[in-house]
Amino acid sequence: MSDESQELGITESKSHKPGEWYAEVVQKANLADYAPMGGFIVTKPRGYALWEGIQNALDGWFKETGVDNVYFPLFIPESFLEREKDVVEGFDPEVAWVTQGGHEELEERLAVRPTSESIIAPFMADWTRSHRDLPLRLNQWCSVVRWEATETKPFFRTKEFMWQEGHTAHASDEGAWDEVWTRLGQYERLYEDVLAIPVLRGKKPEHDKFPGADTTTTVEALMPDGKSVQGGTSHNLGQSFAEAFDITFADEDEEERTAYTTSWGVSWRAIGALIMTHSDDQGLVLPPTIAPTQVAIVPIWQEDTKEDVLEYSENIADDLEDAGFRVELDDRDERNPGFKFNEHELNGVPLRLEIGPYEVEDEEVTMVHRPDNEESVEDRDEIVESVDEHLDEIYDKLYETAEENLEENIREAHSPEEILGTIGKHGGYVKTPWCGDEACEEAIKEKIAAEIVMQPLEDAGGQSSGEVPEPEHDECGVCGDPADEIAYFAKSY
Amino acid sequence: MSDESQELGITESKSHKPGEWYAEVVQKANLADYAPMGGFIVTKPRGYALWEGIQNALDGWFKETGVDNVYFPLFIPESFLEREKDVVEGFDPEVAWVTQGGHEELEERLAVRPTSESIIAPFMADWTRSHRDLPLRLNQWCSVVRWEATETKPFFRTKEFMWQEGHTAHASDEGAWDEVWTRLGQYERLYEDVLAIPVLRGKKPEHDKFPGADTTTTVEALMPDGKSVQGGTSHNLGQSFAEAFDITFADEDEEERTAYTTSWGVSWRAIGALIMTHSDDQGLVLPPTIAPTQVAIVPIWQEDTKEDVLEYSENIADDLEDAGFRVELDDRDERNPGFKFNEHELNGVPLRLEIGPYEVEDEEVTMVHRPDNEESVEDRDEIVESVDEHLDEIYDKLYETAEENLEENIREAHSPEEILGTIGKHGGYVKTPWCGDEACEEAIKEKIAAEIVMQPLEDAGGQSSGEVPEPEHDECGVCGDPADEIAYFAKSY
Structure with a gap:
């Protein structure tokens, strides 16, 4: 290999040093760079394209x-943040404050939004007069800032992050619950159908809800290193924000009623989960559903075969583009095929087409899958169907691998020793009956940095009831007191 | 008219009180609201949809x-802002500063970006090693903050505004100029083909360039009140940022060379120009090219005709949607047709279809244009073609009216008295030979708040040379000294 090929290679190992490996994949696959201020990153074109893929999927579903x-x-303004007491307690320690505008000190500090309930709710109050104005469903794509003093991990932990935040108001509690489940379902669909990551749906324990929420629901994804990622949250805010900000409406009998609100968000952490789930020691791996380039065509020529090979390759690229695939024809003169193979592997291109003089002669195409290098030879005249099938296969392989990881890593435990031992040995989720006392979570957390990442939800015919099912055993897995809830412990990102 | 219809109406007059009229249209057509902090606005769904229309058009062209x-x-970080001296001088007086993160004072103040050259340029330096890395073309859609102490005017003057900022690096001066013209051309296309607003292309005088730029080019649009709007700017930054931030590359002979950079941006001021150009005393007027709803269908029924009228209307709505039009079937029970007409007028829906029992019987549709209420009756079975033609006609009418306003309002003047008198009487642009001295602009500005908004550019076969053509007269219209440039004076937004 040339020096340049060496430079492309990932040197860390995913299984031995997942943190270092992750940082290397992010940088070498050109997804992001570290900004000069700790806690901030620069999202490069390949990283931003992943965010655009997520935006396009979700934004379409939201609008529908x-x-x-x-x-x-x-x-x-600080005074707005203070109007909902849980919000100010929850976010005040991590707010970035603007105190000067131009050369003047501001009279009132301005928070750089950590989340927007406190600025959106007063306008909801203004815009909601009659029951006919409801439901009111608003969303914004933006960044938020939370001044947490932790090590920077691109897309997982940064002081500024990109997200969407949805905010809705409804005439009834039922309407708010419908909304919560609709959005949680769309988040599940994003993870499963676009990112090829199976998720668990659940709710956060009472003490870990969004500040001001009645219920926080979540989709959780299990990473190959055994840690859980909170993939997206959908909050039923009940009437706490509506009361604090006076969101009322005249019902059909002209009676004044208080509205019910929700909020829900997915951040670029979804990109982090995507990288972590599928990628390997050769670099990034992307499911074809989100890959900015789905097919890389690498022509392999000598001087005397160049013209034929390139013409054949160009025709194939045209056919595939016309069929709607995202294709890159890599006809660079200054790089050899081996370098190109490595580079497309590093960048996570799902399917590589290799085309040399033999393929031209036999009217065939050699196809290679990322990540397992499965190779096959297909007929030129069925190229569109073949590529479609191969991309589906690649998606299925990635999804199935992630699904196996999830299924094999949900274990039951019925004592603190068993909980600690199981997480310590295997990682993953440990399911246990729980009495509902935060102290029991603390007892585990102190010893092993695992916490209750979610509680499963009763399924009432596709529409969750919001209730946690009763456990079969009735003793808390930590303290032994009577338990009527189930909790999933895990280490988390 | 009912009370509710009254509430819909615009009470101010565009010709007599354009400022008050503009504010009323923005609020009553539900485009934006004022935020609690002076200088900030809340962009409501109808306003944001206009921004999405602009984004979709430009983003597609950028990617192509x-x-x-x-x-x-x-x-x-403040130290980064200070690295290019013109930038710090230009923006320092209007920067919002973050000085606290959580409960800690920051060691170094952080500027909320007023524009991003100073944070992007160091990364360009890092990513640009070889001539093969060039051109490097980056863009971001975001908001920026400039702490100006002026009255809030939604989309025109706000402390925070949405925009896109493009930043590119090139191996040659020629490459940078090509880029400047490509983007200026795309801005012209946005205004003319999407917003139905003709623009003038030009450059800003030396003393009014973007801080650090060699040349600032601009597209300028003339509003009906006689003031010019700077519609978008494309800057040739020469080598000043490349030198300050060390953006160098190895050329084909492995010699180290300094790059050339550009930056270019369009803000939501384009929405302001759109509203101001076409709207009238009945409310918003939008060209069909940008209107979120292009066609409003208003069925008109009595109890005994309701079923037939609604069925006929629904079929028409389906046909138009299938043909790709953006259609709203307004079948609300609780509003009468008159109210609906007023509301769609206020919201700027270009084409209204009125469908009553006579239309059903005769298999026809009545169509009414916004803004001039031109009415015609068309055959049901040619509905798709008719709607297409009517929307084109509406676009053409709007564009032609704006074009006439522009053409009639470029006047020549050759003395300070003539410049002042012409602008004072007619508004619009006054074209005059200019010696190039800022003092001559000041002399006019002091008396009438008009300035040099642009200088026309020599056209070198579609690709501008960047040179200002020589005037026919050779005496400065202000001081009488020898003049070898042309300047356009106008009042501006």
């Missing part, structure tokens, strides 16, 4: 289900 | 011409 995009100010 | 989207941090 009655959501309007809006944009609220970046700054929230 | 080699631009990649990225995202850089919201904050810029």
